[in-house]
Every structure is written in C-alpha cells, then in structure tokens.
Amino acid sequence: MKVSPAVRHLRAQDAQRVRWRNGLGWTREIYAEHAVGDDNWSWRLSIADIEQPAAFSRFEGVERELMLLSGDGLVLRFEDGQHADLQPPHARLRFDGGRAVSGEPAGPGVSALNLMWRAPQIVAETWHRPLVGTMVVFVDPGDCWVVHVLGGHARLIGDSVPAHAEQGDTLLLYAHQARTRYVLDGGGALVLARFSPRQDRAPAGDLPGGI
Template sequence: MRIRRLDSSHYRRMVWKNGGGITTEIARSPAAGDDFDWRISIAEIAQDGDFSIFPDVDRELMLLDGGGIELLIGSEENVILDTRYRKHAFPGEAPVSCRLLDGPTRDFNVMVRRGRCRAELLARTIVGPQLLFPAVATNWLIHVASGEAICKDRPDIAAAAAGDTLLIEFEQRAAQPLVLNGSGEWVMVRLVDSAAEAAALA
C-alpha cells in the first residue's frame, strides 16, 4: 500500500480548456498529458457559461461552497445543485452550460476515462474512525474539506489538514483495512482501474 499526502500549496491552478473558468488540479493519473485515466480537481465558477467538452470521459460535479449552480446538460432536465455536497454525474462529451444561483461557487470535479476507470464520489462528516478495505485495482483519494485526516499506525505520513488530500493506492488485497482518524468533513473518491480489475477476476 502506498500513501501520499498532497499539500494544498502544491496543487496546480489552470484556466479551463475553453477559457471559461479556473480549475485547481489536485491529482491525475498519469501525472502529465491530456490522455488521463482519471483527474480530480476543484473548479471555481465566477460567471455563467459553458463547460469544456471532454469526449469519452465520465464526469461528476459536487458543490463545495457558494450559493449553488444550475446545470443545463444536453436534452436532460436542468439540474440544481444548491446544497453543499449535492452532486450530479454526466458525460463529458455532452454540451453543458452553467448558471450561478447566488454568486461564485467552488465545485469538486471528478473525471474518469470511460472504459479505463470508474469512480464513486462521497462526502462524509467524520464522527469516528474510517476504515478503507483494500481491494484489487482500487485507489482512494481523501480530500479534507474541513478538519483533518490522520493515518493510524503510519507516523511517516503527516496529518492532512483542511485543503490537503491523501492519495491511497492499494497494490494488492490485504488482510487489514487502513484506519483513518480525524474530524470535520471529507470528500472521498473511490477509483477503480477497470482493466486491472478485469484481469484480476479473469
């Protein structure tokens, strides 16, 4: 098992692909290039406008802060994200425009390459230890929205403070789960490598 603490001061800030906003990239795999398997970021939306197009990518957006947004996604009914941690999934190739409901927002953004990876996006209020059970081809990304996250029995890994992220890569199935202690609110992403999972189950 490999654990990395990603300090918020090292995240990459960049302009959206279509120039319509700012994204703070937390992590991606591979680490460089446009042909990612997965990419996790926080989007800052300061005005109404269109989202960038990402063919063959599955996306999920979760409201972190702000008065909320309305998403217009192709022919779907409009989607309102007006409560913190409310989320919605949509295909990256769909035409999407966004309308702010009450000022700028910050939104957690998960993108995975369809057929290569799939993701599960969760938000948790931490009231006790969190157990992550190792599974083949599965990684976890834990973003600390508030409070802190501490890896039990891993003094080599500094506590992740608000804004920081833990990237946990399970290389193989293990008998014991990873125990995380802490407080506050975490955004958790479970990432599964589709090809590696299929090979393990074959």
C-alpha cells in the same frame, strides 16, 4: 508529497491553477493519474472556480461528477433541456462528460469539486461521509482511494504511515503488494472516491466501521 510509496499527501496550497480546456474559466488541478507510458490521464481531480455563467469543456469518453464546495448554488443546464440545481452545502451530480452543459452560479461565484475518469478504462465510486473518530479503508491492488477533506482534519494512524491532512488537502491511498488496511482518524467531513480498473467486481458498499 509522497509520504510513502503507497501514500501521497496533496496539500491544498500546492494545487496548480490552470485554464479550462475551452478557455472560459479556471480550475485548480489537484491530481491527474497517468498510466505508465501514457500521456493521457485515466482519472483527474480538480476544483473549478465558477464566477459567471459559462459553458463547460466537453470530454468525450469521460464520466464526471461535480460536487458543490462553496457558494450559494450552481445550476447546470444541458443542451438537451435537462437542468440540475446543485444546492448548498454539497449537492452533486454525475453525468457524461461529452454532453454540452453550462453552469450558472448563484451569487458572486461558487467552487465545485470535479472528478473525471475515462469510462472505458476506469470504474469510479464516490461517497460523502462525516468523519467522527476512526474509519477503516481497505485498498485492493490496482485501486486508488482518494480522501479529500471537506472540513476539519483527517490523519492516518495505527499500522498506516502517519499523515495529517487539513481542510482542502487530499490523500491518495494505494495498496502495497496485497490488500492494504488504512485507518483514518479525526473530525470533519470527507469525500471518498475509489478508482478501479474496469472489470467485473462488486461495489464497496457501506460496511460497519469503514468503507
């Protein structure tokens, strides 16, 4: 749902459930960003539901980051012998989407937040942050900031367009014609991601009172 031309509120219940590209599992697609006139997405955000050991789809030229959302843990086994154990509550791993890898859930199944972006086009930075009170986010033209609510709630306040996001919801924040300041308020935990066109730029880093 568009709150304004620069803000989108994606509700958890509106995510579309689709098959993995290799047909071995299911994912809930939250959003895929497409450039004008391009049928291929430049970055994508989804939640994978992994109920049994399965090979992941391979995406050449794509970087991806996987974060455990729920369940007792997920072991990622790569074809070259590397393995990673994602433990609760929210362990994560960034890796080349073209690598052959399978996932083995602990217990009856897990869900994992899956961020993917085309590395030749996009630079991605991610943070896992508590939200206690207010947080300020500055969005530059051409960038998109993703605010995914892991737990609790978050709302845009002050000079921002009002929007209230509950657990599982996602906010997409874009700039107006110039750098745009957004103020988040609430309580809980967030995943924040910044997707930027690839160019020489300094990382956002950790700034007092904001990101």
